[in-house]
Amino acid sequence: MTPVGPLFQANGVTKRFGGFTAVSGVDLTLGTGESVGVIGPNGAGKSTLLGLIVGSLRADAGTLELEGRDMSRLSLPDRVQGGIARAAQIPQTFARLTVRENLRLPAVFGARLHGAEASDWVDEVLTLTGLTDHAGAVAGELGLLSRKRLELAKAVAARPRLLLLDEIAAGLTQHEIETMIGLVKSLRSDRAIVWVEHIPFALRETCERLVVLDKGEKILDGAFATVWEDERLQSVYMGVADHAAA
Amino acid sequence: MTPRAFSAGLLILGGALAAWSAMRLDPGSLYLLSEVVVIMILAQMWNLLAGYAGQISLGHQLFVGLGGYALFLAANNTGVPIWIWLALAPVLAGALAIPLGMVVFHLKHAYFAVGMWVAAEIVAALVLKWSWTGGSAGLILRPGGESMTSNPERVIFFGLAFGLVALVVALRAFLASDTGLALLGMRDNPQAAEASGVNVRRMHLLVFVISAMGCAAAGAAYYVNALYISPSDAFQMNWLIAMMFVTVIGGLGTLTGPILGTVLFIAIREVMTNAGYSGGTYWIVIGALAVVVLLVAPRGLWPAIQDLTDYTKRKAFR
Ligand SMILES: Nc1ncnc2c1ncn2[C@@H]1O[C@H](COP(=O)(O)OP(=O)(O)OP(=O)(O)O)[C@@H](O)[C@H]1O
Numbered sequence: 178m179t180p181v182g183p184l185f186q187a188n189g190v191t192k193r194f195g196g197f198t199a200v201s202g203v204d205l206t207l208g209t210g211e212s213v214g215v216i217g218p219n220g221a222g223k224s225t226l227l228g229l230i231v232g233s234l235r236a237d238a239g240t241l242e243l244e245g246r247d248m249s250r251l252s253l254p255d256r257v258q259g260g261i262a263r264a265a266q267i268p269q270t271f272a273r274l275t276v277r278e279n280l281r282l283p284a285v286f287g288a289r290l291h292g293a294e295a296s297d298w299v300d301e302v303l304t305l306t307g308l309t310d311h312a313g314a315v316a317g318e319l320g321l322l323s324r325k326r327l328e329l330a331k332a333v334a335a336r337p338r339l340l341l342l343d344e345i346a347a348g349l350t351q352h353e354i355e356t357m358i359g360l361v362k363s364l365r366s367d368r369a370i371v372w373v374e375h376i377p378f379a380l381r382e383t384c385e386r387l388v389v390l391d392k393g394e395k396i397l398d399g400a401f402a403t404v405w406e407d408e409r410l411q412s413v414y415m416g417v418a419d420h421a422a423a
Numbered sequence: 424m425t426p427r428a429f430s431a432g433l434l435i436l437g438g439a440l441a442a443w444s445a446m447r448l449d450p451g452s453l454y455l456l457s458e459v460v461v462i463m464i465l466a467q468m469w470n471l472l473a474g475y476a477g478q479i480s481l482g483h484q485l486f487v488g489l490g491g492y493a494l495f496l497a498a499n500n501t502g503v504p505i506w507i508w509l510a511l512a513p514v515l516a517g518a519l520a521i522p523l524g525m526v527v528f529h530l531k532h533a534y535f536a537v538g539m540w541v542a543a544e545i546v547a548a549l550v551l552k553w554s555w556t557g558g559s560a561g562l563i564l565r566p567g568g569e570s571m572t573s574n575p576e577r578v579i580f581f582g583l584a585f586g587l588v589a590l591v592v593a594l595r596a597f598l599a600s601d602t603g604l605a606l607l608g609m610r611d612n613p614q615a616a617e618a619s620g621v622n623v624r625r626m627h628l629l630v631f632v633i634s635a636m637g638c639a640a641a642g643a644a645y646y647v648n649a650l651y652i653s654p655s656d657a658f659q660m661n662w663l664i665a666m667m668f669v670t671v672i673g674g675l676g677t678l679t680g681p682i683l684g685t686v687l688f689i690a691i692r693e694v695m696t697n698a699g700y701s702g703g704t705y706w707i708v709i710g711a712l713a714v715v716v717l718l719v720a721p722r723g724l725w726p727a728i729q730d731l732t733d734y735t736k737r738k739a740f741r
């Protein structure tokens with residue numbers, strides 16, 4: 178058997194805003210079925226990194242490859258069609274469309290499904306994300322939990338090979354977070370997941386690997402337990418209440 | 424009733440009504456009604472771009488003039504029947520809209536609006552200057568070099584009225600399709616549309632080309648009826664003002680709004696002109712109406728009426 182390359186590979190990804198470097202030379206390699214948690218203090222560059230990978234932001238340097246295909250120059254819609262999707266930190270929903278219509282767009286234009294095939298897939302995603310009861314509701318009238326779920330469901334509906342999650346559990350209750358954890362677990366099997374979250378137990382439950390970003394740089398990357406015990410992680414979070422509480 | 428049955432019914436009913444009017448009404452009424460339908464089509468096309476794709480163009484009079492001139496030049500210089508050119512004029516305008524769209528869509532928002540206006544002014548200036556377009560004197564419709572033997576208003580009115588019904592039916596079907604859903608999604612949140620895999624740029628271009636074609640078809644038909652075209656008339660700002668005003672008054676981003684707005688627009692104009700007010704006085708009333716509507720019902724009259732009936736319905740059920 179020929180050795181199979183990684184599913185996703187990022188090399189030296191960099192983003193500058195004016196004179197300020199938000200993401201600095203980050204490398205990241207992921208295999209199918211792998212879930213990676215990303216943590217780091219506020220402003221560490223986590224959201225910016227996900228934006229660079231999905232293509233909503235243009236990188237100043239670095240390359241991205243998915244399944245051996247160079248994605249660096251592709252536009253955002255082309256990357257989504259190519260197999261990368263993100264659930265954004267602030268839900269980006271279509272306020273005047275129904276939940277079902279919100280999901281049909283990524284199913285048709287992202288996953289490139291048609292007609293009844295797309296409808297069936299949308300139904301499946303609705304069930305998976307627990308949104309079936311809200312299928313006919315207008316997205317603009319949803320509560321926070323449902324909006325967060327919809328944002329995740331939209332990313333899932335695009336059938337990505339690489340799924341990027343940006344604080345999908347932030348602001349939810351303990352019980353709701355557990356629902357999200359179950360959901361992420363059910364999505365792991367045939368794709369890679371990168372989950373940015375400030376809630377350690379959520380990442381511990383779902384990710385075998387942990388990456389730490391600080392001031393735009395990747396300072397740690399390894400098995401969850403090893404990184405968690407590393408004293409450099411403690412120093413990054415010195416005085417940050419979130420971490421101390423966990 | 425299924426949407427398909429509704430569309431078929433609308434087409435048959437609209438076609439029958441258009442045919443009946445075309446045969447029975449006097450030429451003067453047909454001429455006025457043709458103008459009403461022309462403005463409805465123009466408004467529908469401007470609305471598709473502004474109300475659904477969120478792109479405000481201040482240069483759509485360009486396509487009205489382009490459609491008219493394409494038809495006059497082609498018909499006058501060939502022996503091919505005018506009806507064929509009537510069908511081909513919008514195709515030509517659509518073809519020209521592709522490169523134009525690729526340039527102007529590099530401009531954002533206000534710059535796009537102004538960019539379109541500049542494009543319209545440039546084309547109008549060229550048509551005014553060139554001798555092969557008739558210059559400032561304009562052109563008289565002489566198909567194959569011979570004067571028209573009969574007035575075309577009956578056939579033109581039927582074509583326009585049936586075309587409007589077909590256009591509304593087609594737009595309804597389009598908005599119900601996946602591509603239409605992408606357009607509605609873009610209107611709500613362009614970034615989210617891109618993040619769903621929708622190529623927003625390509626969609627903008629598609630809608631731009633469709634709206635150019637519709638305006639060119641309406642323009643061509645209008646000037647065939649007039650039998651005469653000149654640059655100062657064909658490329659005038661009033662075309663743009665009419666399509667904008669009736670859309671905004673009636674309801675931007677709705678299919679019924681532009682129709683309702685046009686009826687009001689023409690009613691005000693005719694009543695005031697018949698009452699003896701001179702020239703462009705009616706524009707003042709229409710402008711004032713637009714201001715009032717935007718203050719009282721910012722989304723336009725049709726959405727306001729819908730809210731009202733929804734409200735009374737809900738009350739009745741309680
Ligand atoms: N469009 C932008 N223009 C200028 N600076 C930006 C822009 N977007 C992000 N930044 C800056 O880049 C840095 C990284 O921001 P980013 O949103 O990636 O942080 P984060 O790690 O996701 O933080 P949080 O945990 O608060 O979500 C911050 O200092 C932020 O102010």
Ligand SMILES: [Mg+2]
Pocket residue numbers: 223224225266343
């Ligand atoms: Mg963030």
